[in-house]
Amino acid sequence: MDIAQELLNGNRLALSRAITAIENEYDDAAEIMKKIYPHTGKAYVLGITGPPGAGKSTLTDKIAHEYRSQGKTVGIIAVDPTSPFTGGAILGDRIRMNSLTLDEGVFIRSMGTRGSLGGLSHKTADAVKAMDAFGKDIIIVETVGVGQSEVDIVKAADTTMVVLIPGMGDDIQAIKAGILEIGDLFTINKADLDGADKLVREINMMLDLDTFMTDWRPPIEKVVANQGEGITELIGRVKQHREYIEGNGELTKRRTKRTRDELMDILNSRIGAYLKKKIVDTGRLDDLVEKLKARETDPYTVADALTSEMLK
């Protein structure tokens, strides 16, 4: 099957196979990306992040239903952690999304982080493109349950939603420091539990202290995801944010930066592969390391010589 062409024709199995090719870095992955790239850039990407168990998947399910009722098609990429010891993973986000499985306007794909530390997989961005080219209107990316440093989602998403829950105690301090800065909007989930209003106040205080804030002050919305309460309002906030960044050029800026970063990433990995072929695979690196061990030369001199040789 011509995976790229079939994907563009709306074949769901082809979309699925394309994402596998991307994830596993199959030989045909680059060819697929080349063919689908002209058809990307149309979808709107909503990132959902927050600590483990905050209700991100439950919320994703409800948000997707809401978009469906507005007639929009939805792609979902749900990332869960890969075990650094075995390389295996249990991808359990779908458990909360079973009612979407048979809706043809929705496509859900689970991904393991596979060694990536930023809360996404290295291949998430390309998987988003596959769903975009397939024609999904909205693509929701659920990150792994994050602590504070896993903030790659801002690079992948147009709007980033941070989900927090009451009763996190002092944890909230650490989490706040890391992921508060990335939220375009804050969702306080499990508002049925005690402490939701207190959390709203705390976040408001943090936002008051934020001196870098633009004239978009991230709204804070209370929801009860498992009962579907507050979802319509929440989607309204996402829409507001979208209109805001579309109106002031911020969306274009974000996407330009993303395109730049992606190109640089590809170039860096190409150069890395080239170096590996020329220096590592030929055994030259080992020879050089021996010279370094004997202190016959130093790493900077070697690097100068190699770069001028390679880049001429």
Place this chain on the structure above:
Amino acid sequence: MDKKIRVLVAKPGLDGHDRGAKVVARALRDAGFEVIYTGLRQTPEQIAEAALQEDVNVVAMSILSGAHPHLFPKVVNLVREKGMKDVLIIGGGVIPESDIPALKEAGIAEVFTPGTPTGDVVKFINEHVKA
């Protein structure tokens, strides 16, 4: 290349016994597979569609309620109808020996009954998933 074997562990029908499915899911994860677990009470249609969206190499179903003669073959047919010809489909749970030949006839590659060491399941998958 960074190929990983992906397995959908599914509980078809109304059967609420999920210990076995969870034990198997964890063992497969520990063997380095990516396991998609969709929870209880899945219809055959949901299982087949999840298998498609996740592009799994293996569909692994667990039934202890006795509904396997009907549900297992149904999933096989739906998965094949979706064009997933190579997917390995296996089952386990409380399944009488006498039912196993018919299940295999219907396309279930292997059936694992109570007491099976999970290592056997890992071995079977490693041997039967086409690289």
